Amino acid sequence: MAEILLVEDEANARKILSLGLELQGHQVVACASPEDAEQRMKEKSFDVVLTDLRMQGRDAGLEVIKTSQQLQPQARVLLLTAYASAETAVTAMKEGAFDYLTKPVSGEELAAAVERALFNAASSSEHKAEVMPERSEDKEMLIGESELMQRVRQRLGRAAKSDFTVLITGESGTGKELAARFVHAYSARSKAMFVPVHCAAIPEGLFESELFGHRKGSFTGADFDRVGLIESADGGTLFLDEVGEMPLSVQVKLLRVLQERRIRRVGDDRERDVNVRIIAATNRDLDTEVSQGHFREDLFFRLNVVPVHLPPLRQRREDIPQLAQAIVRQWSEGRARISEACMKRLCELPFMGNVRELENILQRMLALSETGDLDLQLLSELYSTAHSEPQLSLSSLQQDEHGLDEWMEGIEKQVIDEALAKTGGNITRAAEELGISFRSLRYRLKKLGFSGDDT
Numbered sequence: 001m002a003e004i005l006l007v008e009d010e011a012n013a014r015k016i017l018s019l020g021l022e023l024q025g026h027q028v029v030a031c032a033s034p035e036d037a038e039q040r041m042k043e044k045s046f047d048v049v050l051t052d053l054r055m056q057g058r059d060a061g062l063e064v065i066k067t068s069q070q071l072q073p074q075a076r077v078l079l080l081t082a083y084a085s086a087e088t089a090v091t092a093m094k095e096g097a098f099d100y101l102t103k104p105v106s107g108e109e110l111a112a113a114v115e116r117a118l119f120n121a122a123s124s125s126e127h128k129a130e131v132m133p134e135r136s137e138d139k140e141m142l143i144g145e146s147e148l149m150q151r152v153r154q155r156l157g158r159a160a161k162s163d164f165t166v167l168i169t170g171e172s173g174t175g176k177e178l179a180a181r182f183v184h185a186y187s188a189r190s191k192a193m194f195v196p197v198h199c200a201a202i203p204e205g206l207f208e209s210e211l212f213g214h215r216k217g218s219f220t221g222a223d224f225d226r227v228g229l230i231e232s233a234d235g236g237t238l239f240l241d242e243v244g245e246m247p248l249s250v251q252v253k254l255l256r257v258l259q260e261r262r263i264r265r266v267g268d269d270r271e272r273d274v275n276v277r278i279i280a281a282t283n284r285d286l287d288t289e290v291s292q293g294h295f296r297e298d299l300f301f302r303l304n305v306v307p308v309h310l311p312p313l314r315q316r317r318e319d320i321p322q323l324a325q326a327i328v329r330q331w332s333e334g335r336a337r338i339s340e341a342c343m344k345r346l347c348e349l350p351f352m353g354n355v356r357e358l359e360n361i362l363q364r365m366l367a368l369s370e371t372g373d374l375d376l377q378l379l380s381e382l383y384s385t386a387h388s389e390p391q392l393s394l395s396s397l398q399q400d401e402h403g404l405d406e407w408m409e410g411i412e413k414q415v416i417d418e419a420l421a422k423t424g425g426n427i428t429r430a431a432e433e434l435g436i437s438f439r440s441l442r443y444r445l446k447k448l449g450f451s452g453d454d455t
């Protein structure tokens with residue numbers, strides 16, 4: 001049950017919405033203008049503000065959003081719009097609305113939107129976070145007892161109990177895919193498939209048919225009917241890894257799936273219902289991608305219902321011993337040991353490639369260790385060859401004619417160059433050397449302007 005402020009200038013619509021919300025068990029305060037809404041917001045606290053956009057001949061809903069942000073920052077604002085103008089709705093969401101609904105709104109749509117808003121409010125409030133069930137497998141799946149990791153697990157646990165779309169952000173190797181599997185495993189969909197889609201690995205021309213499937217003969221090479229990845233996740237979870245790499249033409253189609261839960265195979269007349277939960281992940285800053293026109297803003301809002309951020313390993317160094325022990329136990333079947341000095345040094349390393357880099361280092365140490373003991377000497381040998389750490393200091397930056405960004409890019413380029421030289425230009429192996437994923441290296445190569453077809 002929530003406290004809802006309803007702002008609607010048409011008397012009939014106000015009555016119907018009010019009644020609908022009350023029947024769903026909510027407490028409703030209804031008013032007819034932004035001025036009245038402001039007065040009400042001064043009097044009591046609300047969980048959700050549901051406001052019409054067009055009132056009194058202007059976009060008065062935007063004023064309600066502003067007032068709500070000032071007076072009731074905890075409240076989630078849902079915007080009602082009669083004109084399905086995506087532009088206005090997007091403006092409203094930029095201004096701070098949580099979601100928008102197009103009139104006429106059905107009872108179910110309204111209930112779902114309120115539920116999403118309440119869920120979002122609860123999961124962003126750290127105070128209300130619920131504790132995950134303490135079973136030993138939980139920890140093995142997503143290791144880490146740092147405060148940051150505990151919070152991540154709580155958030156994922158809450159997400160698992162709902163069916164909302166989740167957007168996982170974090171640097172490469174922080175465990176985004178593992179986090180998505182965790183949500184699936186603890187959700188009501190756990191018995192159905194978890195289907196990962198690595199968006200960066202699909203060539204642009206094949207994207208649509210990979211995701212949506214196709215009918216035989218719909219294009220050259222389509223020799224048989226094919227079920228797409230979305231349909232194959234029916235009943236389960238579709239994990240869109242590196243969603244920022246999805247071509248714009250496919251983004252618009254994915255938006256439809258999220259809105260209508262229906263798909264059409266390439267070349268097919270028939271639409272099919274699909275029941276999938278979508279979890280997306282990205283190591284890019286989607287806000288920037290949106291502002292540069294590479295990612296659809298409306299899709300970003302639809303994906304970002306439950307945002308979860310995975311912190312880099314260097315911000316939770318206290319997790320390193322537990323992770324290292326678990327990795328070594330798994331890879332050596334419990335036979336190898338990490339010496340104390342080696343563990344201490346591990347805890348100090350920068351780990352720009354996060355948990356994946358830690359895994360890579362330990363695996364290489366296990367391969368090279370003759371006794372099964374992982375000691376400091378072995379780590380130093382390996383680490384100093386793979387990571388010739390540049391001497392970084394403010395004074396060396398000041399001696400340089402460039403700013404920090406260019407300076408850092410220069411270092412990144414140098415290290416990547418070295419890895420490519422060492423592996424004869426093999427990107428997969430160079431990525432391993434650097435402790436980052438293939439996709440991440442490919443992205444960096446593009447960003448840094450390295451030439452070559454395979455980049």
Ligand SMILES: Nc1ncnc2c1ncn2[C@@H]1O[C@H](COP(=O)(O)OP(=O)(O)OP(=O)(O)O)[C@@H](O)[C@H]1O
Nearest residue numbers: 141142143172173174175176177178283355356437
């Ligand atoms: N908290 C954790 N506990 C145990 N293993 C972890 C944890 N985080 C990451 N890992 C392991 O680290 C490796 C990288 O994780 P994962 O592939 O989920 O990262 P990612 O963020 O999806 O990377 P990318 O963005 O490059 O795809 C995997 O082998 C995963 O099992």
